Amino acid sequence: MDLIDPETLKAIQSIWAQIEIFFRSMVLPSRLWQFAIILGCLGIAHLGRMWLAPKVDDWARQHELSTRQMRAAILLRKRIRGMIFVVLAWISVFVLSEMSSFYSRRFLVDLAATLVTAWLVVGLITRLINNRFLRRIVTWGAWIYVTLHYLGFADEAASILDGAAIDLGGFRLSALAVLKALALTALLIAGARIVTGRATARIRGNEDISPSMAELVIKVMQVVFYGAAFFIGLKSVGFDLTGLAVLSGAIGVGLGFGLQKVVSNLVSGVIILLDKSIKPGDVISLGETFGWINSLGARYVSVVTRDGKEYLIPNEDLITGQVVNWSHSDEFVRIDLTFGTSYHDDPHEVRALAVSAAQSVPRVLKSRPAVCHITGFGESSVDYVLRFWIEDPVEGLTNVRGAVYLALWDAFHANGISIPFPQREVRVLGGSRLDVTASGENPQAGS
Template sequence: MAGHTDFSRPGGISTAPQPSAPIEPRDLEVDQIIDVGQSLLIQAEMLFNSLFRTWNLYQIAIAVGLFGVAHVMRAIFGPRIRAWMASRENWPKWRIRILVVIHRRLRPIFFVALLWLTVFAMREWTWPSRSYLLTIIATFAFVWLSIVFVTRLIKSPFLRKLVRYGAWIYATLEILDLVDEAETLLDSAGFSIGSVRLSLLLLVQAIVILGILIAGARILTTSTASRIRRNEDISPSMQVLIVKMTQIAFYGIAFYAGVKAIGIDLTGLAVLSGAIGVGLGFGLQKVVSNLVSGVIILLDKSVKPGDVISLGTTFGWINSLGARYVSVVTRDGKEYLIPNEDLITGQVVNWSHSNDFVRLDIFFGTAYHDSPHDVRRIAIEAANSVDRVLKSKAPVCHVVGFGDSSVDYILRFWISDPTGGLTNIRGNVYLALWDAFAENDISIPFPQREVKVLDGNAMKPERGALD
């Protein structure tokens, strides 16, 4: 023990214990990392040395041989199973998809089956210690293969790989009984902010817990949304509103529960979140305005999915209502994302707000020698001959004026499918009028001009006029 010399006492010297310096938290973390590293090195050395024992080498050779047998079985049975799958024409798609996934994993499936059969046989005919390494290999293969099949349920490729690799790492640590050492190592790599401890372990726990809760919220939201959309008693706009509110509720609960489960106290972030909220309020005025406008649109039902609208030069039908924008698809296949605020503050023509009936007008003119009574009758019959023109709302034709060279008319007719287009139906009615007028000798006048060329002498002025 460290000490110091005391000269104040006569007749000799004495030593007194020196007070030890306080240990820094960073030094403790370094000591933990060193201890965990040494423990892992010792276990790795023991595992490496055990691999060179006679029976362990036999077990490794057996595992390699079984993998080769599984490869041969895949080459033999794979084409036959594929041909059998091709003959299942009447099976549902979900069964075919399961068979496809199984067919792609035939080699590891055969390998796992052969491993466990060998392990069970060796346990019956030999000592359990002589199949210990094969049991570990079989457990690894089975768990990894199970994780592959389970993660196939995740649709997102990135999320599927993330969950798969994370599950493989955890399963490996669990089988090797290294979970405690891994937790200690991850927890030592961190720092503290006040009473909150931030470390890699907390980050991993947050990713796992929040991922599970958000995935569960997504499943609940999807199932709830499908039920709401199947309910015909709820209008489309209210369906969208209920679905959006359900998503906000489920995801909000999942996030709050995940943060509380991790152990983060949100009360300390109240002041900071308030300041951030003020800053976001100024910076995201348009975003908030679009969000509020979206809620107003859903509540007042001014537009809904399937409505045909015109906004400025954009004409199309509403494909979906989003939290920030409305998706409008035009006849030429373009999809416009119109901010919700524009639908609230601008003038919008909703062609199918209360019903789907739309009236269209066509202007034309005929010569003065044609009877207006015959022209009106022929025009109405021509409009009725077009398929999309409604017969229940009979077309009408009126004289609207006497022009310089023609009698002017207006032809009005109704349709009930504005999503089918307006220009094409006008064109079809014009073609029907052309055919009907040609058949009944109705002429369509056009401006005519006469050009008279004068003699050159006539352009010269008389001599007396110049005097």
């Protein structure tokens, strides 16, 4: 059995013959001065870049540019040399075409101008792909294709790649089919990314859609678009998706046992979005964690605390655990403070001073009155509870408690109200003996 089939061998021989003819034609005088024109355009383009690049940098520094404008300026700066070369090359082609004696001797200049123009266009179009790895794959694939196309090697290269194939149970898988599938799938995924990105911005900016429903719509849209791009890319180049479905089913059963937690978190995330129990911006408490919801992910919820820490809490914990949502139905939150005063102080005055002190704090609501009640008679104080309301729990609870306590201290100090604390007295009775031990001696003293 031959290692290379006859059709592939014939294509390789054809390409090699064309390469030999091409290089032999390069030594002709008419081609040498075309090389000189191309090198001259390239040299002028390089000098032009050295002159223009600093000016672009200075212009960018002098103007307050947005992120998009800054990216455009950087993109322009990187391609100055290529753009100048394209302009000079096409001017050379036009001049040579106007000169009847040189009309048929502009092949190399025309080819160089066409190739560089195609490379620039590909580089600009692929900038629409945000993913860096995917953008590089598409860019290099497109550059190779346009180069082979304009050099006249596209059909032979396709024949060689199509000849490199394997048979999988009656299905022929060639290198050409794989490359087509990768290229088309990459383009479709890039298109899906652009569409979902813009749709996501519009959905999140729509005030008529609740945050939880917006996140659910975005997740479903991403799954549909990316899934459709993947399967359409495979189907369009002849892949049989029936076998893929059977294989994916078998793999899914195996992974299901090992990824129970992951699947549980995914399902819990969907349930959270559907029942709207929590949504971005809500203030929650879960165990020792207190903060506000920053984002809802497919596997976890991001909670940011007041000290700047970001906790990634699995969705399953929010479904199975006890979660305190301080802003589920509304933003109003009641806070209780406990304190005690001396038995010598009038409790009626204490209650009035406590309510007045709480209402003097800016974050305490005036529309919902604060109240103060006696909760018991302690060992050394009369115990009270002060209750007040706030409507901005996202701003923190400890700080507003501290502000109210400070207002209570100032009000009690100004009106002679004392806050007792436990005191202990030690008495030495007459006739008792006190033993003191020091440096191995045991002196005794009477008192």
